[in-house]
Amino acid sequence: MYKIVLLRHGESVWNKENRFTGWTDVDLTDKGVAEAHGAGRLLRREGFGFERAYTSVLKRAIKTLNIVLEELDLMWLPVNYSWRLNERHYGALQGLNKAETAERFGDDQVLVWRRSYGTSPPPLEDGDERLTVDDPRYATLPRSRYPRAECLKDTVARFVPYWETMIVPDILAGHRVLIVAHGNSLRALIKYLDSISDEDIVKLNIPTGQPLVYELDADLRPLRSYYLADEDVIRKAEAEVARHGGPRE
Numbered sequence: 192m193y194k195i196v197l198l199r200h201g202e203s204v205w206n207k208e209n210r211f212t213g214w215t216d217v218d219l220t221d222k223g224v225a226e227a228h229g230a231g232r233l234l235r236r237e238g239f240g241f242e243r244a245y246t247s248v249l250k251r252a253i254k255t256l257n258i259v260l261e262e263l264d265l266m267w268l269p270v271n272y273s274w275r276l277n278e279r280h281y282g283a284l285q286g287l288n289k290a291e292t293a294e295r296f297g298d299d300q301v302l303v304w305r306r307s308y309g310t311s312p313p314p315l316e317d318g319d320e321r322l323t324v325d326d327p328r329y330a331t332l333p334r335s336r337y338p339r340a341e342c343l344k345d346t347v348a349r350f351v352p353y354w355e356t357m358i359v360p361d362i363l364a365g366h367r368v369l370i371v372a373h374g375n376s377l378r379a380l381i382k383y384l385d386s387i388s389d390e391d392i393v394k395l396n397i398p399t400g401q402p403l404v405y406e407l408d409a410d411l412r413p414l415r416s417y418y419l420a421d422e423d424v425i426r427k428a429e430a431e432v433a434r435h436g437g438p439r440e
């Protein structure tokens with residue numbers, strides 16, 4: 192049996208401000224930093240250790256990973272960074288307030304943009320300053336493949352090959368793997384691992400800073416998965432994530 196841990200970054204500045212984030216490189220809030228420390232301490236208390244770590248090229252995930260590794264006294268661990276673990280690209284919605292967008296376009300449309308499998312948000316146009324194609328962190332991403340917007344299906348299509356070619360060999364080699372990523376990139380991986388249907392994935396929400404353990408069989412099929420925190424804490428946090436995008440209170 193193999194065990195891996197998935198972790199969404201702690202609260203970001205734009206999570207707090209309720210803005211669509213995607214590939215925008217926003218920082219953690221103080222609460223997000225505290226959540227990362229909490230996740231690291233929880234992993235330490237439960238006796239978790241790791242030989243390999245994976246994260247995106249966005250600082251909210253990288254900082255969360257660094258804090259967790261500090262709490263585990265594993266700051267020397269080899270870390271793999273890839274844009275393939277980035278948050279789903281939110282296209283032209285990036286930077287907009289979710290509640291205001293829901294007031295303008297309706298809750299149903301915003302739910303489709305946020306959670307549907309096959310419908311992309313409106314794309315970034317040429318010349319938009321949010322199109323960070325020349326950022327050196329995307330040097331390994333061919334210009335023509337830099338996303339203008341992604342639906343979850345697109346995120347699955349870029350994450351799963353990385354999972355297969357990079358992460359799976361590490362797991363099979365017996366390395367204990369920690370993956371620190373984003374709400375929707377983790378939804379993409381979980382959809383793949385748990386074979387969740389296109390309809391049911393709409394309901395899956397991942398809370399910030401909560402370690403999620405996957406136990407996998409010899410063929411890396413999930414045997415079970417569970418959050419380390421108490422169930423009522425997780426249910427409340429999931430509901431909070433789902434609520435973003437609704438009307439302003």
Ligand SMILES: O=C(O)[C@@H](CO)OP(=O)(O)O
Pocket residue numbers: 206210211212213214278279281289305374375432435436
């Ligand atoms: O804005 C985003 O990039 C994501 C994650 O924070 O938000 P949502 O939960 O609305 O998909």
